[in-house]
Amino acid sequence: EVQLVESGGGLVQPGGSLRLSCAASGFTFSDHYMDWVRQAPGKGLEWVGRIRNKANSYSIEYAASVKGRFTISRDDSKNSLYLQMNSLKTEDTAVYYCARVRLGTTKVFDIWGQGTMVTVSS
Amino acid sequence: DIQMTQSPSSLSASVGDRVTITCRATQGISNYLAWYQQKPGRVPKLLISAASTLESGVPSRFSGSGSGTDFTLTISSLQAEDVATYYCQKYNSAPYTFGQGTKLEIK
Numbered sequence: 109e110v111q112l113v114e115s116g117g118g119l120v121q122p123g124g125s126l127r128l129s130c131a132a133s134g135f136t137f138s139d140h141y142m143d144w145v146r147q148a149p150g151k152g153l154e155w156v157g158r159i160r161n162k163a164n165s166y167s168i169e170y171a172a173s174v175k176g177r178f179t180i181s182r183d184d185s186k187n188s189l190y191l192q193m194n195s196l197k198t199e200d201t202a203v204y205y206c207a208r209v210r211l212g213t214t215k216v217f218d219i220w221g222q223g224t225m226v227t228v229s230s
Numbered sequence: 231d232i233q234m235t236q237s238p239s240s241l242s243a244s245v246g247d248r249v250t251i252t253c254r255a256t257q258g259i260s261n262y263l264a265w266y267q268q269k270p271g272r273v274p275k276l277l278i279s280a281a282s283t284l285e286s287g288v289p290s291r292f293s294g295s296g297s298g299t300d301f302t303l304t305i306s307s308l309q310a311e312d313v314a315t316y317y318c319q320k321y322n323s324a325p326y327t328f329g330q331g332t333k334l335e336i337k
Contacts, residue, residue, distance in 0.1 A: 152331040153319075155328065172325070216279045220273045
């Protein structure tokens, strides 16, 4: 079964750090670009960032709202995606989803994890 | 950056109604447009890619159209299980922006 499972969420104080993980199974993780998407409570979806595959030099893109504070990485040997979040702000409170990008030219999010909640509060 | 605007933000319709949701981009994105459905308390699900290509397993009452800056998602005959928030998303280049969502309810 194709599956993404996030972990690492929790309560953190403003200015703090947190590292999220996303474990992939059921597909060749190393072939795919992978993204993070978040959703604040009661709000819409916000794209956070993307990491491409080895063939595309593991290049990374970030949303302006997180650039310089968040770092995306991956370990293909462990079929895992990571999101290191530093200098957290209250507005970073959200459910964080990892999402698989479909292979080929239609780069849509075809598989989503169940999400992990991050709460930034004092 | 290109912004994506959906209308309406919320919609109430009766079972059997034809429902149309619009998504507009501030610049042309060709057909690099996806639609996602998020049912209450659930994870988003891909419905349509390339503006009009229905994903496998998605009921045929769903359809998408458009190109350039104007896109529509249509449900030909609304069913109770279609209650959800629908999001469009551009995927031609970063940032891969979502629309603000359209919340669909049953009247």
